[in-house]
Amino acid sequence: MVNAKGGCGKTTVATNLCAAYAMRGVAVGLVDNDGQGSGAYWTAQRPADAPQVELTGLGRPALDRIVIDGHTSGSEREVDELVAMTDVILVPVLPSTIDIRAGERFITAIMTRPKFRAAPRPIGVIANRVQHNTAAQARLMHFLGCLNVPVAVTLRDSPLYGDAMGSGLGVADLFDVRSARKEMTAWRALVDWVEDQMPARADRPRPLAAGRPSAEAGGGIPAKARSVLGSRRRTAPGPPKGPRPQRLSA
Numbered sequence: 484m485v486n487a488k489g490g491c492g493k494t495t496v497a498t499n500l501c502a503a504y505a506m507r508g509v510a511v512g513l514v515d516n517d518g519q520g521s522g523a524y525w526t527a528q529r530p531a532d533a534p535q536v537e538l539t540g541l542g543r544p545a546l547d548r549i550v551i552d553g554h555t556s557g558s559e560r561e562v563d564e565l566v567a568m569t570d571v572i573l574v575p576v577l578p579s580t581i582d583i584r585a586g587e588r589f590i591t592a593i594m595t596r597p598k599f600r601a602a603p604r605p606i607g608v609i610a611n612r613v614q615h616n617t618a619a620q621a622r623l624m625h626f627l628g629c630l631n632v633p634v635a636v637t638l639r640d641s642p643l644y645g646d647a648m649g650s651g652l653g654v655a656d657l658f659d660v661r662s663a664r665k666e667m668t669a670w671r672a673l674v675d676w677v678e679d680q681m682p683a684r685a686d687r688p689r690p691l692a693a694g695r696p697s698a699e700a701g702g703g704i705p706a707k708a709r710s711v712l713g714s715r716r717r718t719a720p721g722p723p724k725g726p727r728p729q730r731l732s733a
């Protein structure tokens with residue numbers, strides 16, 4: 484999760500993505516590179532009965548997925564390091580002119596680095612805090628169209644995000660909160676999008692590979708993950724069984 488622009492939603496998206504993976508039964512860790520300890524705070528606040536998200540460092544083979552809340556100044560060295568350590572790069576962008584310009588510069592900087600060009604990774608934009616049918620949304624979509632980078636997901640501007648963050652939760656945990664249900668679709672879609680971008684590697688588990696051709700899926704899928712994740716293509720999954728619904732404390 485990267486963008487040199489502050490406040491675009493890196494921590495919000497990183498924590499929510501972790502919660503969405505955890506809700507699917509995936510062993511997921513969050514790397515807090517935010518510089519403000521936001522991810523550490525979020526994991527500390529997370530209720531004990533919510534699906535677990537581990538605060539972690541890089542290189543933890545016991546975890547199936549690691550989400551990096553990747554605060555960066557956008558320096559060339561940092562960009563190279565980020566590219567080297569990630570399978571999928573997500574760039575949240577807000578729909579203001581300044582944010583769009585900054586996002587464009589940042590994504591262009593990544594894509595023109597020699598190290599990226601030598602070994603390109605999928606990049607997806609998260610169109611964040613979008614209010615549908617506004618001029619700002621139209622601007623953002625126009626910019627993204629020009630850049631030729633896919634929009635992984637569009638997230639609404641919603642107070643749910645601030646509230647959930649303070650309680651160590653993500654939207655995916657809030658399946659008994661009526662106003663969160665619409666937004667949950669976006670998180671299911673984002674997990675699916677990321678999984679569709681993941682490289683097939685024989686040396687790592689593919690927790691979300693259920694439903695794909697077995698030759699591509701490889702042999703290392705944990706049975707629990709396979710059963711939980713086999714439902715990823717359902718269009719209208721009911722509330723997940725197992726973890727208890729969470730209520731916002733605020």
Ligand SMILES: Nc1ncnc2c1ncn2[C@@H]1O[C@H](COP(=O)(O)OP(=O)(O)OP(=O)(O)O)[C@@H](O)[C@H]1O
Nearest residue numbers: 489490491492493494495612638639640641644645
């Ligand atoms: N979709 C959204 N709807 C409403 N508020 C949001 C949304 N996404 C982010 N926010 C709010 O915007 C603020 C900034 O978000 P966040 O801290 O995730 O950005 P960041 O990119 O991690 O910032 P920094 O660069 O300082 O690390 C927070 O108050 C967060 O609650």
Ligand SMILES: [Mg+2]
Nearest residue numbers: 493494517521
């Ligand atoms: Mg942050």
